Amino acid sequence: MKLYNTASRSVEEFVPIENGKVKMYCCGPTVYGYQHIGNFRSFFFEDILKRVLQYNGYDVTHVMNITDVGHLTSDEDSGDDKMEKKAAEEGKTVWEVSKFFTDIFMKDMELLNIIPPNTFPKATEYIQEQIEMVKELEAKGFTYVTSDGVYYDTSKFPDYGKMARLDIEGLRAGERVEFSEEKKNPTDFSVWKFSPKNEKRQMEWDSPWGKGFPGWHLECSAMSKKLLGNHFDIHCGGVDHIPVHHTNEIAQSEAANGEKFVNYWVHGEFLLMGDEKMSKSKGGTLTIARLKEEGFEPMHYRYFLLNAHYRKKLNFSEEGLQGAKNAYEKLKERILSLKEKAANENLTDTPNNYKEKFLEKINNDLGITEALAVLWTMLKDDTLSANQRLELAYDFDKVFGLQLDKIEKAEAADDIPGEVKSLAGQRMQAKKDKNFALSDELRNKIKEMGYEVKDSKDGYELKRL
């Protein structure tokens, strides 16, 4: 299969380090707030990547960190700690805040049918590993100490910014770049930060350099090393991580470990809202819970995401989501009717190449939109038996993750209130008596109670609205 590698800025053939196995690390959430649907676009893309790897027969070890250490509101080592700030606002401990938002995150991941990573390491549970890495960097001469922390000297790392193709001179000339007096280079960053002298932090640890907390790029380097090794296959995240976060991870890991860090860097694009990036600072973020309030199920959002390639910006709109909802509901109907047909049908096997087409699409840098087109075309192909189509749909769904195999008749008869059922029965009788005025009246009554009556050849069907 082929994947776009940010490091080479080109689509490359994927070759794992160890035959048949893939180790991948994905940057996870910071748990001082709700993850919005834009954040989930990234986790969704990583899920698709993992599913495609698995579909190709790879044994995937997937790690996603939980950033529960508060970072500062600025990358320039100033500002408030977001975690501590949130805790103060809520009158809770930072640990409570972290747990609260982690739990919600996990729940949303499940609702979106994202396969859980093998491990969800928390930054606070790997403090020792992070300290070890700073020690290693210090021993190798990559660090220096200032009044507020231990810093990484990026001028010591020859290839600094190579993946991101950073123009260091350009950064220096930039209008918006300011940097602290004590930093030797504008791109230097802290690997260990000292606790402020005059205040007690809720999260702080002893270290050889004094009480404090780890720098915010360090956890990924330290935890991936511990869980996946010095050198592994794939590292994912949002495109915003390219210039700073991932650039610094490479610098730390390769300097400390003395070997190549990651083979394939894969980044997902943003979800936009009103042509602008959806972000907390710009307001107007939406959560899975909020979508539910608006009548959209997590699967509707998942289907929505399936409509765009992961490296393209995707504009979120209610209209777009509604379109995805309609499409997904139709897809469900189609699966249901195939299930009925399949039950009483002779097993036949018509030769076809849909699976090959599907594989070709997903293996071409996760061509999920085209793969979805293959699904639709296949479902409409009458030369295939219902059984064949169902089988293929379930097979493709290993990648789509739309829970097609879980689709049942919308309403089991028991769930419908007796009164609604009785009204529906009366309507049927009225219809038989050709009393259409009464029949329509009853249908409206049922509708008011939240159900829709659909007539079929041999009766009727009730569906919740």
Place this chain on the structure above:
RNA sequence: GGCGUGGUACCCAAGUGGCUUAAGGGAAGAGUCUGCAAAACUCUCAUUCAUCAGUUCGAAUCUGAUCCACGCCUCCA
């Protein structure tokens, strides 16, 4: 200011030199069915790919210019 990405139908979007006389979905319209609806099914829906030049036997796809939008350089998926 520096760096980068993208502009394809009413909407979301594939496609990145000939197999495409531009996928798929949504919306819309027409028809079949129906007492009427709904659902389902069938059909229709871009001679055109922001604009203008150019390269080529051939361009949505390559080159240049222009216009527009967005992202990164600030924690951010």
